Amino acid sequence: MKKLLLFSAFIFCLGDCFAQKIIERKNKLINNVTERFETTIETNKQVKNGIYHAFYNKKTVLASGKYVNDKKVGIWHYFDRDGTLMQNYNYDNNKLLYEAPESSPSPLSYNIDYYIKDNDVATQPVRPGGRYFGYIPYLKAFTLPPGMNDEDLNRYLITYDLLISPLGRLADITVHISRKGTGVDQMVYNINTDLFSDDDKTFIPATFNKNPVASQIHLLCALDLTGDIDILYLIPKKQMQTKRASS
Template sequence: MLKNYLLIIACLFAVAKAKGQQETSKKTNRLTDSVKEVYTVLKSNKYIKQGQYQAIYQGEIPVAVGAFNNDVKTGIWRFFDAAGRLMQTYNYDTHKVSYEAPETAASNLRYFADIDIDSTDVVTKPIKVGGRYYGYLPYLQLFTLPRDITDIDRFRYIATVELLISPLGRLAYYKVNITGADYQRTINMNVHLPNEEDMIFIPAKLNGEPVACRIIIRARITDRGHLDFPWKK
């Protein structure tokens, strides 16, 4: 008799678990001219991400891999660059970076802290959750060429994005500089980005104390008039 009761309880638990698993459907969305995201949403609400997520460069190289639970990023996410090199591992449950790839001379990012630093100081850069590729795509994609210069030769103009990160780890300003042979223009962008998480950084530190730091991002102008990282090498 006891075995029968245990069997019934196990069956009821399995049925309840099955009912708790909500049905999902697959969605795709273009983040940039080069990156497409693939994920699943609830069939009952297409705006709620649920399950596995990938952002894919040129249709073949994952640059972000993780999962959502009720539209909230959960567990361990891994972020890569356009060549498939691991840039960062981040745990959204513990809110900790477990791996950050070392900077190289080929990096498209540069950091400037307007403070005096000597050889004995210990300085750390600001860190964006999402790594040095996927994490910075929003600041590139939000830009659109002003109408009066939409006909410029994209290959002859240089674009840089400048972000100022406060000691509190907040985006303080966001600028785009467009430079040509006889042309220079700075466009001040709205720092109130669509997603709150894009305004938050782990701040730079000097001897353990948070300091302000500027991040300069080298970019290219796309055919659609947005920005993207230079083509991978």
């Protein structure tokens, strides 16, 4: 009887081990960004379970962390396109551990509806996921409007205006399309925020004198000749100064 019980336990463990077999999946998020994640064979192939990485141009790590049943857990690390650490975020307690200083110039700018005097203290909204990877879900939602299917696509600038509530929720997205150098909108439309997951609509809200307030984030993007969108890369002032000095 004892041998039978041991044999049954072995069969059960063997079956459980096979059921928990880890397999790796790969998806393209936007033109230059791919993700690789682990899942298990008993779940839907897109349910993330295990180690996750996202890459820029297939080699530079943009995001690194772990999923359990499609939920981010533990500490995640987020990087810029050049591999610079941008953010560390703990999803177990929803706490920002590190946020890199913003480069100047930056494709992101921020507004709150308060006049800031010398003694006031204001903080900008923060997107878990960093100032590049965290905004990819909104880039994925971009669709090329009719009438823009021409060879001049790389001459357009795309500006996302994201409205963030005092509770840190994405309330609205407005897309402005203009020609480079004109500053004049040629097309304006809204993206339905219901397209995004709860995680994709989560922000750390802006504050004014330690009180959460509504804010706007302005994200500058550009199109390439194929109609693919990406956040506009602006050369930081330090790199520009180094380049001028060497030349």
